[in-house]
Amino acid sequence: MASAKNTAAVRTFGDHEMITPENKLRKAVSKEPLPPGDDPIARAEQALSELSGEFASWMDSECNRLDAARHAVKSDGFDDVTKEALFHAAHDLKGHAATLGFPAVASAADSLCRLIELTPDVKRIPPVLVDQHVDAVRAIYREYARSDAKELAKLLTRRLREVTDEFLIGENRNRPDILEQIMGPSLVPE
Amino acid sequence: MVRIEFNRLRFLVIDDNAHMRRILRTLLHGFGAREVYEAEDGASGLEAFTHYMPDIIIVDWAMPIFDGLELTQMIRQPGANANPYVSIIMLTGHSEKRRVIAARDAGITEFLAKPISAKGLYERIVNVVANPRPFIKTATYFGPDRRRLLNPTYIGPERRKGGTKADVIRQAPLLDKIRTQG
Numbered sequence: 001m002a003s004a005k006n007t008a009a010v011r012t013f014g015d016h017e018m019i020t021p022e023n024k025l026r027k028a029v030s031k032e033p034l035p036p037g038d039d040p041i042a043r044a045e046q047a048l049s050e051l052s053g054e055f056a057s058w059m060d061s062e063c064n065r066l067d068a069a070r071h072a073v074k075s076d077g078f079d080d081v082t083k084e085a086l087f088h089a090a091h092d093l094k095g096h097a098a099t100l101g102f103p104a105v106a107s108a109a110d111s112l113c114r115l116i117e118l119t120p121d122v123k124r125i126p127p128v129l130v131d132q133h134v135d136a137v138r139a140i141y142r143e144y145a146r147s148d149a150k151e152l153a154k155l156l157t158r159r160l161r162e163v164t165d166e167f168l169i170g171e172n173r174n175r176p177d178i179l180e181q182i183m184g185p186s187l188v189p190e
Numbered sequence: 191m192v193r194i195e196f197n198r199l200r201f202l203v204i205d206d207n208a209h210m211r212r213i214l215r216t217l218l219h220g221f222g223a224r225e226v227y228e229a230e231d232g233a234s235g236l237e238a239f240t241h242y243m244p245d246i247i248i249v250d251w252a253m254p255i256f257d258g259l260e261l262t263q264m265i266r267q268p269g270a271n272a273n274p275y276v277s278i279i280m281l282t283g284h285s286e287k288r289r290v291i292a293a294r295d296a297g298i299t300e301f302l303a304k305p306i307s308a309k310g311l312y313e314r315i316v317n318v319v320a321n322p323r324p325f326i327k328t329a330t331y332f333g334p335d336r337r338r339l340l341n342p343t344y345i346g347p348e349r350r351k352g353g354t355k356a357d358v359i360r361q362a363p364l365l366d367k368i369r370t371q372g
Contacts, residue, residue, distance in 0.1 A: 018335070019325040021275040025245055028319055030193040040196070044220030044308035051216050058209045091252055092207050095283030095304030099213060106305070113283075181286070 055100040062096065063138050065089045066109075070134040078122040086130070087116045093137060102144055104153035108136045111160045118168050118178055129167060136160055192320045196222035199319070202244035203228050204235035204261065205281070206253045210306075214248055214281075217308050221315070232256035236264060243272060246318060248311075251282035251293070258282070259296045266297035266332050274332070275325060277318040281306060297333025299323075 008022040034040075069086040076082050093109035112133040119125050140153040165182055172178040201223055203214045211228050218226050227242045229235035233255040239247065247265075249258040256264075258280055268274050277299045282289070285303040293301055300314040323334040 016326055016328040019275075019327060021322075021325060023322050024273075025199070025277065025319045025322065028195045028198040028245075030195050032193060034193050040194075040221045041308045041312050043222075044217045044312070047216045047220035048213065048308065051212070062209070088252060091283050092210075096207070096209060098305035100209075103305070 052101065059097070059100050059102055059105075059141055062089070062093050062100075063141055066093060066134055066137060070130055073130060074127060078125070083116060083122050087113060090116070090133075090137075102141055104144070104150050104157075105137055105140050107157040108133060108140055108153070108160060111157060111164050112137070114182075115164050115168070118182060119171050120175070121171075124171065126167070129163065132163070133160060192316055194221075194316055194319050196315075197224045199223060199245045199315075200225040200242065201227065202235070202238055202242060202247045203249075204230075204232070204238070204247065204253070204258070205250040206230050207250070210250065210281075213306065214311075217306070217311055220308065221312060232258065232261040235261055239265060239276070240271060244276065246277045246279065246315065248279045248281055251280060251284050251289070259293060262293075262296045262298055268327065268332055277322075279311075279314050279318065281311075294336055295331065295333075297331070299334050 009020045011018045066086075066089040069082070069089045073082045073086055090109045090112040094106050094113055097103060097105035097109065112130070115125060115129065115133065116122060136156050140149070140156065143149050143152070146152070168182045169179065172182060196218070201218055203211050203218075203226060205211050205214070205228075208230070211230070215226050215228070227238055227244065229238040231254045235247075235249065235253075238244075249261060251258040253261075262278055262280070265271060265276060265278065266274055278297070279300045279302055280293050280298045281302045281304065282293075283304045290301055299318050302310055302314050323338070325333060326335050
């Protein structure tokens with residue numbers, strides 16, 4: 001075990017200080033190597049794999065949450081609460097779909113996030129565009145067992161993104177920085 | 191590879207999504223951690239930080255009440271709490287450059303974009319434990335040194351003043367360091 005000596009120090013310069021705080025995490029650095037065959041990453045992956053039996057029901061729940069958020073927007077219109085709920089549901093799906101075993105869902109969810117985040121006045125978003133995104137997310141997930149599911153998801157998502165970009169470019173024609181962002185490549189793999 | 195005794199570390203996971211909290215807890219237990227605490231929003235996260243005194247916080251960006259960025263800014267207040275130096279790993283689906291820069295400027299220690307992987311999380315934890323960075327305090331920033339690498343070809347404005355020593359902070363890339371120590 002490494003010693004737990006206090007190594008705190010402060011150096012002062014013209015307009016800033018550089019502080020080296022006491023390293024309280026040093027206690028966890030072992031001088032002993034990992035035992036042969038012990039792989040913490042593999043152990044964690046195995047633990048996650050044992051949890052994976054629950055992932056489909058979690059995806060059901062995330063998709064239902066997105067659907068409920070869509071219906072709230074349709075019934076109450078876009079306001080701070082409904083916008084945040086829809087964005088948050090799509091954003092969680094974008095981030096979690098791959099971990100839960102449905103990576104092809106992430107791109108459609110990402111497209112919906114872009115639509116909400118990059119539209120200056122969300123009340124101008126055509127309801128049908130929101131519907132198309134939510135229905136696409138749900139359809140890609142529902143049909144995931146099909147042999148051609150990933151190919152269909154790719155085609156569907158590409159078309160969604162094209163339609164979304166067309167709308168966003170029109171809405172942001174006076175915002176060059178946002179236009180640059182819209183026309184850049186997606187960071188979420190198809 | 192550096193061996194980390196996860197059972198000697200205390201984690202706090204702050205995420206409003208129960209599924210992600212469960213995944214993070216599972217991964218951390220898989221690494222060998224025993225003490226993993228959870229909070230489901232920024233406010234209860236701040237309370238849990240004060241109560242449990244974690245070694246490492248793993249926080250989501252988008253959360254109700256106040257988000258992960260605001261929480262980080264509240265923690266990085268010298269003198270305002272017991273450990274403003276605590277390691278903060280921001281885990282988020284926001285991966286755009288401007289977001290990464292905003293998180294860095296709020297004082298996070300590491301950034302981990304979703305989808306999460308065991309390897310990605312493990313590497314971030316190893317980094318904060320084995321390669322702690324000094325903290326920088328200026329009139330407008332308090333947090334880990336944002337300069338991870340010395341760039342001898344850097345051309346541009348020098349934001350820090352008062353000493354060339356402060357401008358040269360050589361940091362070995364994490365993977366190289368782990369390989370040489372292993």
